[in-house]
Amino acid sequence: MIDKRIAVIGTPGKWSTDVLADHLEARTGFRCVVDMAEVVLELETGKLRYGDILLNELDGVIIKKVSETYSPAADDRIRMLSSLEADGVRCFSRPGQISRLINRLEGTAALASGNVSLPPTRVTENTDEALEAIREFGKAILKPLYSTKARGMVVLDVANDEAVNRRKLDAFRDRHGLFYLQKFVNLGGQDLGMVFIGGEYMCTYARVSGANTWNTTIHSGGKYQAYHASPELIALGRQAQACFELSFTTVDIALTDDGPVVFEVSAFGGFSGALKGCGLDAAGAVCDHVLAELQTDNREPA
CATH class of the missing domain: 3.30.470.20 (ATP-grasp fold, B domain)
Incomplete structure (x- = not known):
């Protein structure tokens, strides 16, 4: 048994959250699942509280899920967790890195900067430019900046009447704002x-x-x-x-x-x-990785 207090930031009752908590409890004897909807951040102190638990006093947290959907609100929750890292609590993964991936545009831009092979992508607020991208690609996927599991994505084909594509684009912009278009592969x-x-x-x-x-x-x-x-x-x-x-x-x-x-x-x-x-x-392997990292933190310098 390893003497570490590690919480899971996740969705109580969900399998992926519970299996992490089960593995941690088996290895450490400590179990804590944190629902970010119930967390309070004291900005003047940087303290993060979940019921009677002061998260700043934990050895670490595993951030499995902050929301069922990606949204600006989910990014806000990640930023709340940054106060733990500032207070010396190890976060797996680091909130600042997770935040870069909540917004599809920021994540894709980082991949492009890293010279990673991506589908051709266009980002614009201009409907005419979006239509030009569809003509260039032949077929495109219009993606919300905040979504997972293909939710809210729209397939646009140059074979469609342009007026139909324009209406779909305008309806998408009314709901999501920016056009993020990738070539259909x-x-x-x-x-x-x-x-x-x-x-x-x-x-x-x-x-x-x-x-x-x-x-x-x-x-x-x-x-x-x-x-x-x-x-x-x-x-x-x-x-x-x-x-x-x-x-x-x-x-x-x-x-x-x-x-x-x-x-x-x-x-x-x-x-x-x-x-x-x-x-x-993978849940067990993640727990082993986290505990190894925390044990390394505690080693005396040579």
């Missing part, structure tokens, strides 16, 4: 999730699409399968995740006719794909 019925813990490659699984859907998300009926990634593909995933400093992440990769491209690096990563696709207990 043929997934061949699957894309990949490449798992990294502490920057180390663990495994790759495939998400195979369900019937009559353009995306492969489990939310839309996709299924997990094992996948043997080549060294070149692993190198691409490693390059992408290295743009951020995450304790645990999955890199979403598509194998296109023009070669592999990275769609995104996950702010939190999923345990289910690693378990069902690779047979990897």
Whole structure:
């Protein structure tokens, strides 16, 4: 039994949150699941309280989930957690790195700056420029800046009447503001999730699409399968995740006719794909990584 008090920032009752808490309790004897909707930040002191627990007194927190959806509010919750890091509490992953991935544009811009292979992407507020991007791409995916599991995404095809595309763009702008357009790439019925813990490659699984859907998300009926990634593909995933400093992440990769491209690096990563696709207990591996890091912190300097 390791004498460390580590909380899980997550969604009480959700499997991915509870399995982390179970592993931590088995290793440390301490269990605490924190729902960010119930947390209070005292700005004058920097103290973060969850009920009777002062989170600033913990040895660490594992940030699994701050909200069921990505939104500016989710980013606000991440910024609240930054006060823990400022007070010396180890956060896995670091709030500042997670924040870079909550907003799709900021995350993609970081990947582009890292010379990671991406689908051609255009960002604009101008409807005419957005229509020009659709003409250039032939087919495009219009993506909200804050979303997961393909929610809110719209497929726009140059074969459609331009007036139809314009109406869809205007309706999207009324709801989301900025246009973020990526060239539609043929997934061949699957894309990949490449798992990294502490920057180390663990495994790759495939998400195979369900019937009559353009995306492969489990939310839309996709299924997990094992996948043997080549060294070149692993190198691409490693390059992408290295743009951020995450304790645990999955890199979403598509194998296109023009070669592999990275769609995104996950702010939190999923345990289910690693378990069902690779047979990897990622939650347990994350806990082992976190405890090893905290034990290293406590070692006396040589």
